[in-house]
Amino acid sequence: MIYDLIQARRSIRVYKDKPVNRELVEKVLAAAQWAPSGKNQQNWRFFVLTGTKRDAYLALSQKAWLQMKDLLEKRLKPSLYEFTERFFYTLGNAPVLIFAYCEPHPDENRQTSLGSVYMAVQNLLLAAQSEGLGTCPMGSPLRIESEVDAFLGVAGTGLKLVCGITLGWPDHEPPAATRQENRVTWIKD
Ligand SMILES: Cc1cc2nc3c(=O)[nH]c(=O)nc-3n(C[C@H](O)[C@H](O)[C@H](O)COP(=O)(O)O)c2cc1C
Numbered sequence: 001m002i003y004d005l006i007q008a009r010r011s012i013r014v015y016k017d018k019p020v021n022r023e024l025v026e027k028v029l030a031a032a033q034w035a036p037s038g039k040n041q042q043n044w045r046f047f048v049l050t051g052t053k054r055d056a057y058l059a060l061s062q063k064a065w066l067q068m069k070d071l072l073e074k075r076l077k078p079s080l081y082e083f084t085e086r087f088f089y090t091l092g093n094a095p096v097l098i099f100a101y102c103e104p105h106p107d108e109n110r111q112t113s114l115g116s117v118y119m120a121v122q123n124l125l126l127a128a129q130s131e132g133l134g135t136c137p138m139g140s141p142l143r144i145e146s147e148v149d150a151f152l153g154v155a156g157t158g159l160k161l162v163c164g165i166t167l168g169w170p171d172h173e174p175p176a177a178t179r180q181e182n183r184v185t186w187i188k189d
Helices: 002-008 022-032 051-075 078-093 110-130 140-152
Strands: 044-049 096-102 134-138 160-168
Touching (some): 002 110, 044 051, 044 110, 051 078, 051 096, 051 140, 078 160, 096 110, 110 134, 110 160, 140 160
Antiparallel strands (some): 044 096, 096 160, 134 160
8 A cells, every 4th residue: 555655655765785677677777757846847957876986975964064064963862863964975875876966947837847856756765665665865966966966967957956866775663753743734615
């Protein structure tokens, strides 16, 4: 059931030392691209990193950490702070990194263009979940956006970074993160 799949998904930050074959990555990316999009522009663009290029990205991830660590030190308890630091330094050993970009449509509200990309990202997370794969969406690459653009060779193309995503075989079973209530208002007359 789709509801079970949605509730079972977790952000995975520790991965097995086991590759994900290319066909499977392509399968979840194909599911991503069945998402709805404003004016059906399908304005998502995905960049997939594996191997040495994936390894090289870790240096940038560590840079993002240096920008965030002071804030997180105040917010997180020490054990979670250390876990998060390790994640930024290793990306949980995820064998695949995916960067989702948006090609904004000139006639479209920017939020609509960006939102369409997140629709595709959520499809990707759930498709991966259904394959037994783990993912973690990451806004942190936005901290070093221009460096990520240069690293991926998209600087100056007009593409806008939306998020990074780790992908691999989960090697932990994190508990469900709590969900808040009172996020829905029913307006009645
Ligand atoms: C837009 C977005 C950005 C996120 N950025 C990060 C990130 O930079 N690093 C990280 O470890 N987790 C990141 N997360 C994962 C969230 O921390 C996670 O989804 C949330 O705590 C709920 O946990 P769950 O995904 O296991 O349900 C991000 C999630 C979203 C949707």
